[in-house]
Amino acid sequence: MAKESSNPTTYFHQKTFGQNIRLDHNALRATRNTSFDHGITFTNKQIKINERIHMKIVDIDESGQWLGSLAIGFVQTNPDNIQSRDLCKSAMPNICQKTVVSYVKRIFDKLTRNTVITFYYNQEGAFYMLDGNEQDICKNIDFKSPMWGVIDLYGNVKSAILVGPLNTIADSRAFFIKYNQQPDKLPLQYFTKVNPANLQPVTFHEVHGPELDLYCQNAVVFRKNVRKLSRPYIFLDFPMKPGDEFYIRILSLDFNYRKPGVIGFTTAQLPDILNHFERLPADDPMALCDRPEFWVINEDAFDETLNELDEFHFSYEKNGDISMSHNNGSKSPTKTIACGDPSRPFHPFFFLNGRIMSFSLIGPISVTKVRPTAPGPKEDDGLCQLCSDAPANCVMIPCGHLFFCSDCRTDFEVKFKKHCPICRLDYTDVIEIQSD
Structure with a gap:
């Protein structure tokens, strides 16, 4: 799990910022109210070497009318010495109409709400963290000179808040202490009309990605806190047939990642897949669609409204559609996430390369007897x-x-x-x- 600390130490500079910026939350939040530019902001203090700035995206313009996106980096001039009227419309190529040394990079990746971006500098250059990966802002910087952080709320990013460091569950002990009870046996909070007696036992398959761990007799999957993901696949030991359904519960989220994660379904023989696990695409599950078996991959089934302990229901309809309901429809309406051949069973699987770090299987309701192989x-x-x-x-x-x-x-x-x-x-x- 990842949550921001309650005590951030960095704020937005309250004197110098773009003409379209408004500050609130005691200068922790900056919002660009109009247009797409004049959104340059600074930190209220000098940033030390290796000191992290943690910024969470609060609001995104989804109209598609503005091109360009957030820019972040560092400037070597105290914002106290910059007049707001001298700020440029955009941080690139120049922060200010006057000579100001800056190291700034625009992030062209599609950004989503609640994503946390961390950036810092050291002797090697300036860097930012996104999707668990360290990326360059600029190399060969003058790291011995004083630095202030720069955040340019440009284009489709409208609002951001500065937060403390993320408290990430890094190991299984912290995970179990957090819940203080068996996480796969938590009571249903949203699908309360489901009779627990009708839920059959189901497990994840023992063969899975190297960065994943299974707990609670293979009913809970947990992604370890690693620098690089390689084949984070996890398959349910449950061949869904028309009329079948199953429930899962989100246990931990990591907001260092933009996208929640991927769900998929396949008619391939599960033993054939797992016996040659190394042949699965390491980075891009969409490449599975090029294989001779039938695969359905959905990268947009989950969205940024995810919270811990959210529940999801998946149902294989008689016409071959697979539908998904989030918290019994209280957050979003039921939607179709896959379409298949109802004459063949589907094996569900997840590719945990995103915000979802851990979840548990609540159980299926199946037209046939489920025989878990744990x-x-x-x-x-x-x-x-x-x-x-x-x-x-x-x-x-x-x-x-x-x-x-x-x-x-x-x-x-x-x-x-x-x-x-x-x-x-x-x-x-x-x-x-x-x-x-």
């Missing part, structure tokens, strides 16, 4: 598998399995050391969670 013994209504009395409340890390209660843990480890009885792997830690 290995090892299963929980018996959440009870400890040793005493069959107390709830199993000890999550083994890193595998994420639950098998025993806190009272039985000591006896188990005396006899069997730290060896998970479900997946047969050694565990390094145990986190006790509250029972439902």
Whole structure:
């Protein structure tokens, strides 16, 4: 998960800014009210070497009438010494009508609301972070001279707010401590009319991208905090047939990414795919459409309105359409995200290259019996598998399995050391969670 800190230390400069800019939220938020230009802003203080500026995009012009986009970087003149009337319409090529040394880059990537962009400078140059990747603003800068941050709200970016550093869940321990209970067993908040007794067990397939981890007996997927993603695919062990449906819950989001992520469906034989996992496209899932099997890839099913604990419902209609509902229609109407041949089953999968960092399978409602293939013994209504009395409340890390209660843990480890009885792997830690 990623949330901004409640105590940002950098504000917008309150004296010098473009004529179309308005500041509010105690100078943490800047908004360009009219036109597409005259949106140059500065930081209120000098930025030190390696000090990060974190900026979240608040509003985007979606009319398509303005070309160009946000520009960010640094200037080597104190904004106190610049008159607002001397500012140019755009930060590029010149910040000011007078001689001012600046290092600025325009970001032409399509930007979305709530995206957080971080930028900074060091001895190697000035850089920004977007979609988890470090990109150049400018090389060969005079890093020994004083620097102030520049944000030019130009073109389609209308408003931005300065925030503190993102608090990102970087490992499984922090993830489980956050929820303090088994995340795959959280009660439904939006699809409250669904009878939990009708939900069948379903799991993610054990073969998945190297940056992904599975927990809670393969019902929860978590993307690790890594610098580069390579094949972040995760397949449901669930061949959908017309009349089938399933539910998922978003658990963690990382707003360093612009797009939420990709969902897809395929009629390919799942064993054939997973046995040759290395043949899947590493960076662009759209390349799957060039394969001989039938693939449907949707990069726009999810949008920037995502929040943690949001729920999604997917339904395979009799005519071959697959529809998606977000929070039971409270945020957006049900929409069709894929169309297929209703005579063939579809395997759902996700490509977690975006804002969605973790989610859980709530379960399917299927016209046929679902037979999950997760290995090892299963929980018996959440009870400890040793005493069959107390709830199993000890999550083994890193595998994420639950098998025993806190009272039985000591006896188990005396006899069997730290060896998970479900997946047969050694565990390094145990986190006790509250029972439902």
